[in-house]
Amino acid sequence: MTFPHRHLLGIEQLRPEEITTILDLAEEYVALNRGDKKHSDVLSGLTQINMFFENSTRTQASFELAGKRLGADVMNMAMQASSVKKGETLIDTALTLNAMHPDLLVVRHPHSGAVDLLAQKVNCAVLNAGDGRHEHPTQALLDGLTIRRAKGRLHRLSIAICGDIAHSRVARSNIMLLGKMENRIRLIGPPTLMPSGIEEFGVEVFDNMDEGLKDVDVVMMLRLQKERMDGGFIPSEREYYHRYGLDAEKLSHAKPDAIVMHPGPMNRGVEIDSDIADDINRSVIQEQVEMGVAVRMAAMDLLARNLKGTA
Amino acid sequence: MTHPNRTLFTNARLIDPEAATETLGSLLIENGMIVADYDDAATADDSATVIDCAGKYLAPGIVDIGVKVCEPGERHKESFRTAGQAAAAGGVTTMVTRPDTDPTIDNPETLEFVIRRAREAAPVHVHPMAALTKAREGREMTEIGFLQDAGAVAFTDCDSVIVDTKVFSRALTYARSLGALVIAHPQEPILSKGAAVTSGKFASLRGLPAVTAMAERMGLDRDIALVEMTGARYHADQITTARALPALERAKANGLDITAGTSIHHLTLNALDVADYRTFFKIKPPLRGEEDRLAIAEAVASGLIDIISSMHTPQDEESKRLPFEEAASGAVALETFLPAAMRLIHADIIDLPTLWRAMSFNPASRLGLPSGRLNVGAPADLVLFDPNAPFVMDRTTLKSKSRNTPFDGQRMQGKVIATYVSGNKVYGT
Numbered sequence: 001m002t003f004p005h006r007h008l009l010g011i012e013q014l015r016p017e018e019i020t021t022i023l024d025l026a027e028e029y030v031a032l033n034r035g036d037k038k039h040s041d042v043l044s045g046l047t048q049i050n051m052f053f054e055n056s057t058r059t060q061a062s063f064e065l066a067g068k069r070l071g072a073d074v075m076n077m078a079m080q081a082s083s084v085k086k087g088e089t090l091i092d093t094a095l096t097l098n099a100m101h102p103d104l105l106v107v108r109h110p111h112s113g114a115v116d117l118l119a120q121k122v123n124c125a126v127l128n129a130g131d132g133r134h135e136h137p138t139q140a141l142l143d144g145l146t147i148r149r150a151k152g153r154l155h156r157l158s159i160a161i162c163g164d165i166a167h168s169r170v171a172r173s174n175i176m177l178l179g180k181m182e183n184r185i186r187l188i189g190p191p192t193l194m195p196s197g198i199e200e201f202g203v204e205v206f207d208n209m210d211e212g213l214k215d216v217d218v219v220m221m222l223r224l225q226k227e228r229m230d231g232g233f234i235p236s237e238r239e240y241y242h243r244y245g246l247d248a249e250k251l252s253h254a255k256p257d258a259i260v261m262h263p264g265p266m267n268r269g270v271e272i273d274s275d276i277a278d279d280i281n282r283s284v285i286q287e288q289v290e291m292g293v294a295v296r297m298a299a300m301d302l303l304a305r306n307l308k309g310t311a
Numbered sequence: 312m313t314h315p316n317r318t319l320f321t322n323a324r325l326i327d328p329e330a331a332t333e334t335l336g337s338l339l340i341e342n343g344m345i346v347a348d349y350d351d352a353a354t355a356d357d358s359a360t361v362i363d364c365a366g367k368y369l370a371p372g373i374v375d376i377g378v379k380v381c382e383p384g385e386r387h388k389e390s391f392r393t394a395g396q397a398a399a400a401g402g403v404t405t406m407v408t409r410p411d412t413d414p415t416i417d418n419p420e421t422l423e424f425v426i427r428r429a430r431e432a433a434p435v436h437v438h439p440m441a442a443l444t445k446a447r448e449g450r451e452m453t454e455i456g457f458l459q460d461a462g463a464v465a466f467t468d469c470d471s472v473i474v475d476t477k478v479f480s481r482a483l484t485y486a487r488s489l490g491a492l493v494i495a496h497p498q499e500p501i502l503s504k505g506a507a508v509t510s511g512k513f514a515s516l517r518g519l520p521a522v523t524a525m526a527e528r529m530g531l532d533r534d535i536a537l538v539e540m541t542g543a544r545y546h547a548d549q550i551t552t553a554r555a556l557p558a559l560e561r562a563k564a565n566g567l568d569i570t571a572g573t574s575i576h577h578l579t580l581n582a583l584d585v586a587d588y589r590t591f592f593k594i595k596p597p598l599r600g601e602e603d604r605l606a607i608a609e610a611v612a613s614g615l616i617d618i619i620s621s622m623h624t625p626q627d628e629e630s631k632r633l634p635f636e637e638a639a640s641g642a643v644a645l646e647t648f649l650p651a652a653m654r655l656i657h658a659d660i661i662d663l664p665t666l667w668r669a670m671s672f673n674p675a676s677r678l679g680l681p682s683g684r685l686n687v688g689a690p691a692d693l694v695l696f697d698p699n700a701p702f703v704m705d706r707t708t709l710k711s712k713s714r715n716t717p718f719d720g721q722r723m724q725g726k727v728i729a730t731y732v733s734g735n736k737v738y739g740t
Contacts, residue, residue, distance in 0.1 A: 111634035112518035113517065116587055
């Protein structure tokens with residue numbers, strides 16, 4: 001099992017077999033997490049710093065729990081409240097961090113490419129927990145694991161990603177991961193929320209849910225940010241829900257056993273109907289959260305093995 | 312007995328952009344002027360200092376419109392001394408400087424300060440431009456008449472587009488009455504607000520805020536209409552997209568007093584060079600796709616685009632070592648201008664006399680300067696260079712105070728051997 005990367009910055013840098021390596025290891029951690037003794041010592045003695053320049057509850061909690069279950073010393077730094085406001089640059093922050101000798105650094109930043117920049121300047125392994133509209137690799141990995149467990153495979157599936165593609169790092173990482181694993185990808189959303197040049201991504205693009213969802217195996221919904229709802233990108237919340245909100249009628253165009261996913265937190269009644277979100281036969285949204293912890297344990301474990309290898 | 316102010320260049324390939332010729336011959340200069348050329352010079356008496364050019368190329372020095380020297384305000388990024396040395400090393404004998412300093416060069420007093428500083432510190436000619444509106448805010452026009460009297464050769468708000476068309480049309484009308492040249496940045500300001508790259512697949516992959524290439528054509532279309540309305544003398548600082556070219560061609564065919572420029576970076580780099588968020592490739596307007604780059608290069612070769620500028624924009628490390636969206640725009644280019652331009656020669660897109668028309672003769676003519684020529688009576692502003700000499704660009708060797716060049720580590724061809732300003736050697740051994 002080889003994972004020849006110093007950092008996990010994006011799905012773009014990963015090869016299909018490396019994705020499989022992470023998912024296979026994550027399966028072992030799913031078992032561990034469901035057992036009585038939810039603890040391992042593979043990160044024992046290592047320091048993990050979670051640095052979030054942007055608000056996050058779920059992702060940060062997931063990384064924190066993952067690190068603690070693996071025995072690392074975990075510290076959270078809420079960067080939006082600290083020195084960033086005092087004008088400290090990202091490079092200064094990196095230098096400060098180096099002096100603390102962390103082994104694993106988990107970073108979320110509102111600007112695309114900021115995590116790459118930080119990774120160039122620090123001495124530890126960096127995990128991207130979301131940078132701007134660029135990538136959110138652990139989210140795509142946990143989505144991949146959820147799909148693989150629900151469908152028994154992660155290839156030759158027809159998968160629809162619906163909603164605000166343009167502003168979504170989750171969509172970008174998933175398009176890359178699902179493409180690398182040789183799935184058929186359909187993007188559905190209003191044209192104002194589609195990124196430019198999208199037709200060159202090797203995907204099919206739809207602006208109509210009924211057509212887009214036809215016979216798909218997986219429906220992946222994206223969160224619509226509140227600030228995009230009022231007239232700027234779409235006319236209104238209610239028109240969006242009418243045309244793109246996932247309800248039973250729209251879902252009926254997908255395969256009868258199609259699963260429904262959402263990276264959370266959900267806007268019930270905007271992009272997804274509550275009945276669908278809570279339907280235990282269709283929705284795997286809770287499972288996604290569970291897989292998130294396991295995938296992050298696997299990713300940190302693999303990066304830590306490389307740290308030891310080079311030490 | 313050799314005449315102290317008399318120099319004879321022999322065995323030189325003379326590039327004459329005005330005559331569009333490249334000839335092996337000699338050139339005689341005296342007291343800072345060209346006094347004899349081609350075969351006449353060969354018969355000159357032996358009182359001159361003789362420089363054997365060994366078959367290398369001798370051309371009028373580059374006239375670079377749009378150089379940012381960070382005085383006043385940001386001397387830690389670039390001063391007249393360092394910019395002047397960089398210019399000399401790059402074969403640029405005339406810098407036409409931008410007013411987007413801090414504070415803006417928008418009044419005669421600041422302009423006089425700049426002229427004085429340039430005279431004290433820069434080894435090359437410096438002609439400053441002044442802002443068209445106060446503080447480049449697009450609200451009130453500057454004292455165009457006083458500024459012109461004080462030495463401003465053109466008026467520009469640089470990359471700050473005047474959004475209010477009423478303000479812009481009045482400024483153009485007023486400038487016309489003085490015969491002043493207005494230089495604008497053709498860009499639809501609202502579409503391009505906050506953009507870091509050109510929209511398309513690459514921008515979407517990187518998740519960066521982007522602007523459609525169409526925003527340039529929209530900006531140019533508006534400006535052309537205003538020029539038609541006001542009759543002003545107008546120069547578009549940078550045309551970088553294929554879609555803007557038909558509008559430019561029509562405007563010229565209609566007899567409007569319009570010229571257009573482009574930057575050396577848009578001629579030699581494309582949007583993909585940004586790669587993994589390399590902020591040294593962040594410029595304004597952003598780098599375009601390869602089709603646009605080629606179309607613009609062709610437009611320079613055909614003469615539709617008149618002028619190539621370096622758009623020299625020094626930025627210190629602190630301004631560039633930031634996430635791409637937050638990083639400052641611009642690249643230094645005075646020293647890399649000539650070797651980068653040689654890429655167009657080696658790719659057979661353009662010939663040397665035509666290239667020199669865009670880098671020297673046209674910008675000088677547009678500003679009414681006597682340089683950019685090789686004929687008798689022209690100032691002896693010259694660059695001696697070898698278009699084939701290979702080297703690997705190392706940014707630490709740059710003379711600019713800021714070293715934000717996108718060409719760092721790249722293989723280049725074309726070296727300046729010596730630069731002469733008014734007959735004096737300002738660079739070379």
